[in-house]
Amino acid sequence: MWVCQQIGITPCVYLNKFNNLADFCVQVLIVPxxxxxxxEEMYHFLEETILLRKREVMTGITIAMLLGLGATGTATGVSALVTQHQRLSQLQMTIDEDLLRIEKSISSLERSISSLSEVVLQNRRGLDLLLMQQGGLCAALKEECCFYADHTGVVRDSMAELRGRLAQRKREREAQQGWFESWFNQSPWLATLVPTLIGPLTMILLTLIFGPCILNKLVSFVRRRLDKVDILFVERMQLS
Incomplete structure (x- = not known):
């Protein structure tokens, strides 16, 4: 074979029409x-290709399942945090209610003690008047006189301060409370129902989103596998 600059590849060169000034040829040997x-090597190569494609489909399904499990775990964790915050708020409300009851009881006891002290002092004045000729009640009893020290004002101020703190905490809790938390507080059974339903609903939603894609990949994988089987069968028939 000859390889020429202008003619290209040609099996022969006609010297009468060959232009030595414009063209140049070299004899070569072309081997395909x-x-x-x-x-066995071809079958092994085709089987490795099929296995690699199968692994790719399984990777997509695995990623989708991991995403579904991760979203479910996240939703469950968020619902658990909401439930925990809601329970802490209920505990704080219960403590405030108990403190309010205690405040009312102490205030009632303080009023009772004040009323009792007024009655005792009134009786003391009456006895002093009756025993005035003998020098008063203490002289008649021949004992030291006792004087009443009223400390109910301290209790009254402390209870007033406690009422103010409870009212302030209630206002702050109502101001920080969102519509979602107030919804849980109005319907306590939702705190148990919502975390139970979030997991299954998330799985159903992810199945509806990724299900068609996974199904299409699975169908295409099965179709390619069948095509490869057909090709191998045809090649074996041709070789045989």
Whole structure:
């Protein structure tokens, strides 16, 4: 074979029409590239290709499942945090209610003590008047006189301060409370129902989103596998 600058590849060169000034030719030997593989190597190569594609489909399904499990765990964790915050708020409300009851009881006891002290002092004045000729009640009893020290004002101020703090905490709790938390407080059974339903609903939603994609990949994988099986069958028939 000859390889020329202008003519190209040609099996022969006609010297009468060959232009030595404008063209240049070199004689070459052209050998076609032929790769020989045994039958077992070809089957092994095709099987490795099929396995790699199958692994790719399984990777997509695995990623989708991991995303579903991760979203479910996240939703469950968020619902648990909401439930925990709601329970802490209920505990704080219960403590405030108990403190309010205690404040009312102490205030009632303080009023009772004040009323009792007024009665005792009134009786003391009456006895002093009756025993005035003998020098008063203490002289008649021949004992030291006792004087009443009223400390109910301290109790009254402390209870007033406690009422103010409870009212302030209630206002702050109502101001920080959102519509979602108030919804839970108005319906306590939702605190148990919502965390129970979030997991299944998340799985159903992810199945509806990723299900068609996974199904299409699975169908295409099965179709490619069947096509490869058909090709292998045809090649074996041709070789046989």
């Amino acid at each position: 590239r032929v790769l020989y593989h045994q039958e």
